[in-house]
Amino acid sequence: MAQTDFDVAVIGYGPTGLTAASLLGQLGHRVLVVERWPSLYGLPRLTHIDGETARLLSFACDIEEALRDSSPIESYIFYNAKGKRLVDVVDIPSLPMGFPAHISIHQPDIEAAIDRKVRSLPNVTVRQGVELTGLKISAGRVELALRAGDAAETAHARYVFAADGARSFVRAALGIERDDSGFNERWLNIDGERKRPLPASFEETKQYCDPARGHMFLPIGANRQRFEFALLPDEDTDEMERAESAWRILKQYHDVGPDDLRIIRQIVYTFECRMAQSWRSGPVFLGGDAAHTMPPYLGQGACSGIRDAANFAWKLDLVLRNVASPEVLESYEPERRPHVAHIMRTAVMLGKIANTHSRTVAFFRDLAFRFNLFPPPPPFPSLSAGIIQDDRRGAWGKAVGSVPPQGRVRIGDRIARLDDQVGYSFALIAERNPAAVLGPSRMGFLRSLGCRAFTLADDAGAGVERMLDIDRTYSSCLAGKNAAAMVTRPDTNLFGFAAGLKDVADLAEKLQQKLSWHATALAA
Known part of the structure; x- marks a missing residue:
């Protein structure tokens, strides 16, 4: 690594880190990207973005390339065990953004499009397959200890933006704890590529809130399908990650088999809802899952991380250009934390609807929806503090x-x-x-x-x-x-x-x- 001094180091190269690296690189700053995995993930963990997030991604890459295998999501309906409609999450009010309000996407396309943009920028150094092993803040700079194979390296940056995931090394190294909402549910995730057309109903996004076993499905872009199933307390994680278990549960619930689908990803996730107690320590900032994790019921995890990157990059640009005071960076967390907290609360609310295991609770839940006693999900809030006009009259x-x-x-x-x-x-x-x-x-x-x-x-x-x-x-x-x-x-x-x-x-x-x-x- 010839260059060792950078304006900013971006730790982690998922959607949040990719966006930050692209924006800061396009603004002309010397950017170091550190990613422990040797290549992009290449599989569709993320399957949804909203129109607002598509706007932000359009700054980071060729948006037409990124969305080439995408399709609009017209509805995301929660049903009870008998197939009665409870709520359509897509009904959350939104303004025209120049893109569909909700989009089913293929994550590898988006990551590849941003990566292509990043690699076109000579001022951005991308180090994949390199692990961050330590960081030290001294005299307003951050010293980064890196390991590339058996070789130890050192780099320096004025600022660090850590987007290194839910198990963030940076967050742990800074000693930042997380607040836990107590929401923890295991779900089996099965992603597949269609071998032949599936019934038209699979083109929709549906969540079945069945106390016996919650489950859902949605299209991934144009030719892929996701199925998810809540795991029961006595079901073993390793067992449920075997191919035989996937085909058994797909046949039981959807009459789908190996002639219909090629499984490309099968994994058990534990959905959680946690927020870092602080998103900053000196010149080091947290973003994406390093700062906040949430259940997937609004499809807003990656969207929130991309908003973090877009909120942070222009502020850091002004500071690095020495035209605005470093105090500008103090607005990052006060602007983003309340917005994320609102989304997390709504996601947990929907998660409790989807994960009710008591038939009695489910009965009264269904009555509440039937008689419109359950409020619809609220719209996302505006920024309430930070770099916005104080006059709200x-x-x-x-x-x-x-x-x-x-x-x-x-x-x-x-x-x-x-x-x-x-x-x-x-x-x-x-x-x-x-x-x-x-x-x-x-x-x-x-x-x-x-x-x-x-x-x-x-x-x-x-x-x-x-x-x-x-x-x-x-x-x-x-x-x-x-x-x-x-x-x-x-x-x-x-x-x-x-x-x-x-x-x-x-x-x-x-x-x-x-x-x-x-x-x-x-x-x-």
Whole structure:
């Protein structure tokens, strides 16, 4: 390893680490990736992403390549033992994101697409088959002890982003404990590739909440299938991971056999729900499963890790460029922890519905759903703290910190989704050209921030581009919030709104304050 000094070391090369490495690498920083396994996993552990996560992945890779074997998920219905519908998890409200609200994906395609992007970046060093054996924080730097085969190596980084899984070495080395919700259930996971068409019902995602044995199935992309079965207390894990057990239980519940399916993965998982008590120690940060693990009933484990990476990368970029104060990084955990905690609580709630083993409890559960006494899963929350506008008055209050809808726009001669036009950066979208009210100082700040400024009117000028709102997504958003302009962050969250055009300068000033922006950045 020729280079030993890096801006940031990313530990772990699953979906969270891949995303972090790609974003930070594209931002121009010297990135070291350390992954103990010699290659990408290559099997579909992750099977679902939502439209918001697809937006974030579009910054990290060629999203069309990543989703080439994907399909929309129209429903995810929980049924009782008699096949009566209880709840459709897909009914959780969501805004148009430019992608289907829920997507069945083939994880290896996504990981390969991001990896291809990462390896195109000369400033990113990927070390697979290398194990992290120790880390020491000294004088604001992190010394990493590595082992590659029999050889010991040392590397240094200003910051570390640890996405090294639920059994995180980094978390353990830092002495960070986890809070445990007490949810622990063993399920048998069987992934297969279809040899011939299966009944049309297998194209749906269904969860059967049977006290005798909970089970579910879902499509994986276009030509693969997942089956999961709750294990009973007396069933041995090793026994249930044998092929004969898979064929026995598949035949019993679904009349599926070796002529229908080729098993590509069979494993017993223990679903858990745990949160690290702290996501940071000095210059070392935790993300993904290293920071939080949750049951799979919302399909949000990997989505949450990808959000972690997207939240962290732009903040670290500003700090590494020495244009924003390191205090910006203090917002990472306060922004992400409440969001993840909400999803974890909802996933546990759904898990208890799916894992009820008492027929009496299941009877009253079914009655509660029948008479609409059980509340539907709540929508995901907006950010409630951190780098967002403090003013929550008026029609826009609840939207601040949320992820706005995405539509198609024309900028110059190109028609595309807004994210494809803007990329992983800030954007100011105004009804009319705001340059005059911003003045040279605020326009200089936005330029140094890398913020693209747009007008929806035909009055573009120096530093402000014309945006033709083809789907009327942004004009409708502004009108619905009684606002004249809005600022979005690189991770697609809304920083805030300006009530009138004259208020855009104040909005820019608030953003500058929130970022603890260095005056020298403007002078440069």
